[in-house]
Amino acid sequence: MGSLFRSEPMCLAQLFLQSGTAYECLSALGEKGLVQFRDLNQNVSSFQRKFVGEVKRCEELERILVYLVQEITRANIPLPEGEASPPAPPPKQVLEMQEQLQKLEVELREVTKNKEKLRKNLLELIEYTHMLRVTRTFVKRNVEFEPTYEEFPSLENDSLLDYSSMQRLGAKLGFVSGLIHQGKVDAFEKMLWRVCKGYTIVTYAELDESLEDPETGEVIKCYHCHIYPYPNTAEERKEIQEGLNTRIQDLYTVLHKTEDYLRQVLCKAAESVYSRVIQVKKMKAIYHMLNMCSFDVTNKCLIAEVWCPEAELRDLRRALEEGSRESGATIPSFMNTIPTKETPPTLIRTNRFTEGFQNIVDAYGVGSYREVNPALFTIITFPFLFAVMFGDLGHGFVMFLFALLLVVNENRPGLNQSQEILRMFFNGRYILLLMGLFSVYTGLVYNDCFSKSVNIFGSRWNVSAMYSSSHAAQERDKMVLWNDSVVRHSRVLQLDPAVPGVFRGPYPFGIDPIWNLATNRLTFLNSFKMKMSVILGIIHMTFGVTLGIFNHLHFRKKFNILLVSIPELLFMLCIFGYLIFMIVYKWLVFSAETSREAPSILIEFINMFIFPASGTSGLYPGQEHVQKVLLVVTALSVPVLFLGKPLFLLWLHNGRSCFGVSRSGYTLVRKDSEEEVSLLGNQDIEEGSNQMEDGCREMTCEEFNFGEILMTQVIHSIEYCLGCISNTASYLRLWALSLAHAQLSDVLWAMLMRVGLRVDTTLGVLLLLPVIALFAVLTIFILLIMEGLSAFLHAIRLHWVEFQNKFYVGAGTKFVPFSFSLLSSKFSDGDNVA
Numbered sequence: 001m002g003s004l005f006r007s008e009p010m011c012l013a014q015l016f017l018q019s020g021t022a023y024e025c026l027s028a029l030g031e032k033g034l035v036q037f038r039d040l041n042q043n044v045s046s047f048q049r050k051f052v053g054e055v056k057r058c059e060e061l062e063r064i065l066v067y068l069v070q071e072i073t074r075a076n077i078p079l080p081e082g083e084a085s086p087p088a089p090p091p092k093q094v095l096e097m098q099e100q101l102q103k104l105e106v107e108l109r110e111v112t113k114n115k116e117k118l119r120k121n122l123l124e125l126i127e128y129t130h131m132l133r134v135t136r137t138f139v140k141r142n143v144e145f146e147p148t149y150e151e152f153p154s155l156e157n158d159s160l161l162d163y164s165s166m167q168r169l170g171a172k173l174g175f176v177s178g179l180i181h182q183g184k185v186d187a188f189e190k191m192l193w194r195v196c197k198g199y200t201i202v203t204y205a206e207l208d209e210s211l212e213d214p215e216t217g218e219v220i221k222c223y224h225c226h227i228y229p230y231p232n233t234a235e236e237r238k239e240i241q242e243g244l245n246t247r248i249q250d251l252y253t254v255l256h257k258t259e260d261y262l263r264q265v266l267c268k269a270a271e272s273v274y275s276r277v278i279q280v281k282k283m284k285a286i287y288h289m290l291n292m293c294s295f296d297v298t299n300k301c302l303i304a305e306v307w308c309p310e311a312e313l314r315d316l317r318r319a320l321e322e323g324s325r326e327s328g329a330t331i332p333s334f335m336n337t338i339p340t341k342e343t344p345p346t347l348i349r350t351n352r353f354t355e356g357f358q359n360i361v362d363a364y365g366v367g368s369y370r371e372v373n374p375a376l377f378t379i380i381t382f383p384f385l386f387a388v389m390f391g392d393l394g395h396g397f398v399m400f401l402f403a404l405l406l407v408v409n410e411n412r413p414g415l416n417q418s419q420e421i422l423r424m425f426f427n428g429r430y431i432l433l434l435m436g437l438f439s440v441y442t443g444l445v446y447n448d449c450f451s452k453s454v455n456i457f458g459s460r461w462n463v464s465a466m467y468s469s470s471h472a473a474q475e476r477d478k479m480v481l482w483n484d485s486v487v488r489h490s491r492v493l494q495l496d497p498a499v500p501g502v503f504r505g506p507y508p509f510g511i512d513p514i515w516n517l518a519t520n521r522l523t524f525l526n527s528f529k530m531k532m533s534v535i536l537g538i539i540h541m542t543f544g545v546t547l548g549i550f551n552h553l554h555f556r557k558k559f560n561i562l563l564v565s566i567p568e569l570l571f572m573l574c575i576f577g578y579l580i581f582m583i584v585y586k587w588l589v590f591s592a593e594t595s596r597e598a599p600s601i602l603i604e605f606i607n608m609f610i611f612p613a614s615g616t617s618g619l620y621p622g623q624e625h626v627q628k629v630l631l632v633v634t635a636l637s638v639p640v641l642f643l644g645k646p647l648f649l650l651w652l653h654n655g656r657s658c659f660g661v662s663r664s665g666y667t668l669v670r671k672d673s674e675e676e677v678s679l680l681g682n683q684d685i686e687e688g689s690n691q692m693e694d695g696c697r698e699m700t701c702e703e704f705n706f707g708e709i710l711m712t713q714v715i716h717s718i719e720y721c722l723g724c725i726s727n728t729a730s731y732l733r734l735w736a737l738s739l740a741h742a743q744l745s746d747v748l749w750a751m752l753m754r755v756g757l758r759v760d761t762t763l764g765v766l767l768l769l770p771v772i773a774l775f776a777v778l779t780i781f782i783l784l785i786m787e788g789l790s791a792f793l794h795a796i797r798l799h800w801v802e803f804q805n806k807f808y809v810g811a812g813t814k815f816v817p818f819s820f821s822l823l824s825s826k827f828s829d830g831d832n833v834a
Contacts, residue, residue, distance in 0.1 A: 003349045004376045006554070007369060008309045010344035010815070013316065015304040017293070017333045018324070022302045025323030025333050026286045026818075027088040033819025034316050035306035036345060040294040049291040057098065058284035064101045065277050071108060072270050075263055079270060085820065086275040088282035097276065104269060111265070115258050122251040129244050132237060182206065281823045289818055305338075307345055307815065313337070343369050347815035352410070356431045357382065364800045365810025370554060372547050374804050381540065381803070382795055383431065387438035388536065389737035389791040392745060393449035395783055396439025403432035435792075445510045446525075446738075450779075451745040453513035461514045465501030466493075492519055497592030525742075529735040531583050537731025537802065538576045541724070544806030545569055551807060563644035567637040568806075572724055574630040574637075579605055585619055641717045646710040653704045727802040733794050741787050748778055 013035070017025050029035060041049060072079060089097060180188055192200045231237040293302040308316055316335060324332035346367050350358045358375040360382065367373055387396065406429035409415060415426045425432065447453045466482045479499050487493065497503035506512075511528075515521050545568050552560040582601050590598040599617055608627045618624070756771030804810070816822075 004354060005373060006371070007346040007348050007367060007373065007812075008311065009370070010307050010347065011310050011313070011337045012340045012342070012344070013306050013308050013313070013335050013337050015302075015306060015320070015333065015335045017302040017304060017320075018329050018331055019300055019302065021324045021327040021329040021333055022290060022293070023088075023091055023286060024327040025320050026289050027282070028319040028323040028326070029316075030282060030285060030289075030818055030820045031087070032315060032319055033817040033821060034312050034319065035308045036815055036817050037289050037292050038305040038307070039292045040303070040305060041292060046291075050295070051287045051290045054287045055284060055291070057094070058280055058287065061098060061101060061276075061280045062284070064105050065273065065280060067105060068101075068108070068266075068269055068273055069277075071112070072266050072273065075266050077263070077266055077270050079274065081274050086279055088286060088820075089279045094283065097279075101276070104265070108262070108265060108269075111258065111262050115255065115262060118251055118255045118258060122248065122255060125244055125248050125251065129241065129248070132231075132241055132244075278823070282820050285818070285820065285823065309347055343812070345369070345815040346812040348373055348375070353430050354379065356428045359427075360431075360796065360799070361804075361808075361810075362814070364804060364808075366812045366814045368809045368812040371551050371809060371812075372554075372807060374547075374799070374808050377543075377547075378799060379434070382799060383434035383438045385536070385540075385734065385798055386435050386791050386795040387442040388533070388734045389794060390435070390439050390741060390788060391442030391446045391448060391738055392451075392741065392783075393440055393443030393454065395450070395745070395779070395788075396436045396441075396443050398436075398780075399432060399784060399788065400436030400440060403429050403436055407433060435788075446742070447507075447511040447513055447516070448742060448745075451742065451749045453511075453516035455513040457508045459512055459514040460504045460507050461495055461512060462501055462504060463495070465499060466495060497595070503592050522739075526735070526739065529738055530732065533731050533734035534576075534728060535580050535583065536734065537728055537798075538572070538580055540731070540798070540803055541727055541806060542569065542572055542577070544803045544808075545572060548807035559648055560645065563640060563648060567641040567644070568720060570633055570637040571641065571721065574634040576724065576728055578608075578627075578630055582619060589619070638717070638721065641720070642714055643710075646706065646713050649709055650704075650706050653706075723805075730802055731798065733798070737787075737791055737794060741783070741791070744787065745783055748775065748783065752778070 015025075046052065069079065189202050192202060231240055289304075290302065293304040295301070296303060306316075320333045320335060346369055348358060348367070354375065357378045358373075361367070361373065361375045361378060390396065406415065406426055410426070410429065415422070443449060480496060481499070482493065495502055511525070515524060518524070545565060548568075549561055549565050552558065552565060579601075582604060586598055586601060599619060604619060604623075608631070752771055752775045756768045756775075759767050
């Protein structure tokens with residue numbers, strides 16, 4: 001819980017790695033994922049670094065493995081993925097692995113090339129047999145006519161466009177036989193007609209059997225345009241046909257043996273391809289990290305700088321010892337922490353439940369180092385604000401069941417590797433679970449289930465008490481009661497809570513179900529939801545300002561509490577906190593009998609600022625004096641908020657002309673603003689440092705810009721004061737979206753379910769089933785998905801803009817450890833850790 005409230009403390013460590021043990025030490029660090037490396041060679045090109053040759057070797061191995069995976073996938077051989085991740089291979093085995101993979105690649109390419117040649121030859125022979133079979137119906141030769149026909153010369157020896165060939169066309173009739181793609185027949189006819197100047201006869205027939213393109217694997221009617229010689233006699237045709245059949249059978253036999261051998265080689269390669277892919281990725285990641293290290297003057301030791309959580313320094317030392325022991329080095333690698341002025345990265349540990357909420361906060365901005373993390377409170381506030389806008393018992397229960405189904409099956413690998421939309425729902429399954437659960441709660445508060453009310457405890461309103469017969473004669477003259485004539489002739493009947501026995505107290509939980517029948521239902525619910533939205537918004541923003549106090553305490557900026565946080569709280573509470581007080585006070589003090597005498601909160605709130613000359617009745621005695629005091633406090637808090645902090649920092653600056661701070665061990669020293677400069681001097685005053693003179697000699701005096709500090713604080717103060725008004729109005733979206741959701745649900749029920757339920761019994765059963773199906777589909781797509789997405793986005797906006805900007809800076813960098821668990825296990829991905 002402490003880690004989720006604030007990021008973990010980090011330290012900058014320096015690793016001294018022996019050249020012979022660096023690979024093994026980084027392999028041990030990658031398995032545990034403890035540290036984030038800093039690039040000490042930023043000015044060195046990637047092609048000029050020490051281990052660029054090893055990285056190229058890994059890329060070559062990746063290329064070979066990608067080729068193997070493609071061939072294995074093409075052969076429909078399953079790729080086994082082991083659960084255990086193999087360790088990175090030792091450097092001595094890399095050359096052996098490279099030699100084996102290269103040899104396997106050469107063999108596969110040769111076998112595949114021979115296979116393609118055999119398939120191409122087989123296809124040409126099959127085409128030749130089809131050509132002989134089809135053209136037999138075109139050319140019916142008799143013995144007496146055979147001398148009058150002459151074939152075209154072979155294209156290899158003489159062209160069809162040759163002048164001598166065209167002269168021979170005028171003397172004798174010849175023909176050319178072949179096969180062409182079915183889609184190219186029309187273009188082929190036009191081309192022949194133009195080339196032969198119209199002296200051509202084209203006859204064609206479609207093949208009954210489809211052929212396969214050996215290059216693309218596409219099944220077509222014919223493969224490209226091939227020309228084959230046609231025999232002159234039937235005996236030649238029969239002899240050629242028999243020879244073709246024999247050669248086809250031989251090619252089939254050789255091709256099957258080749259495919260069997262290729263499959264055996266691929267099956268054997270598939271057994272180890274998973275482990276080799278993982279090993280090559282780990283090896284490449286290690287050399288990428290080694291390229292970030294620098295060498296000492298003797299070039300025998302690598303120096304690395306890493307960010308490491310303070311709680312894992314012991315594990316870091318243990319990993320270095322383990323790597324040194326595996327390499328058999330006599331001198332072990334070691335580490336030590338070093339002081340730094342740089343801001344460390346932010347590390348917030350999450351689990352399956354908190355990861356989704358942390359991602360919502362990180363989408364706004366990664367938290368600054370050691371500041372309060374809003375994700376801890378977002379776990380409750382985010383689904384609750386969503387439920388306020390989405391409140392419906394039925395819709396929330398459907399969402400809860402869907403999320404519960406994802407949570408129960410979260411260990412199934414198919415869900416996490418499914419399509420993008422389903423994977424997005426799966427990653428946010430716990431958010432959906434709480435959103436659905438809170439929507440059920442707010443649906444019970446609104447007493448709204450698919451736009452209908454649920455009468456659980458029985459209505460607290462009594463209709464019979466409005467009849468005049470139930471009251472004495474003296475009471476009838478003082479009250480407006482009902483009788484039979486009023487009931488028959490009145491279109492609208494009004495229940496008066498002031499009549500004894502009509503209103504018997506509040507409903508035990510939520511809204512009374514009788515309001516679902518009232519004509520002024522929207523007026524009542526709008527008033528309730530609008531006030532509820534204002535109350536929730538002011539409480540939410542006040543809580544955000546309060547969290548800022550914890551940041552000031554942690555960063556030792558106690559003056560910010562007195563000069564910033566307290567004035568902000570006074571400004572917020574004296575105006576908007578007082579508005580909440582008036583709302584709650586009116587709810588508690590005025591009853592149904594005295595409701596007509598209750599003053600308007602809006603009028604009273606406006607009169608608080610304009611000081612009306614004529615006195616009003618007010619909510620309580622002494623209201624005018626209390627409001628004046630609150631306005632005076634508000635007016636005094638504004639100049640303190642504008643000028644308090646800049647003047648205090650100016651006073652600190654005038655007290656010291658130079659600032660120097662001495663620290664032992666690791667200490668974060670941030671000097672990103674003028675405020676930090678003044679605080680350094682103030683800290684020396686508090687600690688009674690006697691090293692001030694040395695600090696002034698070692699450090700140059702920082703320039704103090706009072707104008708910049710003043711301008712920054714004025715902008716912040718104006719933004720806060722105006723934001724209190726605009727942000728409070730922004731929370732009215734809770735009321736607006738809740739109203740829109742309820743009205744859409746009511747319209748959908750009235751247009752579908754009410755129509756289906758009003759049909760008579762003969763057709764009602766047949767019509768009700770499709771009506772229910774359509775109602776369910778529209779409910780899911782419109783009310784659950786579209787309205788749910790709208791409420792989700794508005795809840796994100798309320799947290800990012802109205803809540804987090806009160807205390808959350810979000811200007812940090814995320815801690816990305818060097819961890820092999822971040823490597824993708826998919827064969828198609830070749831990316832490594834960044």
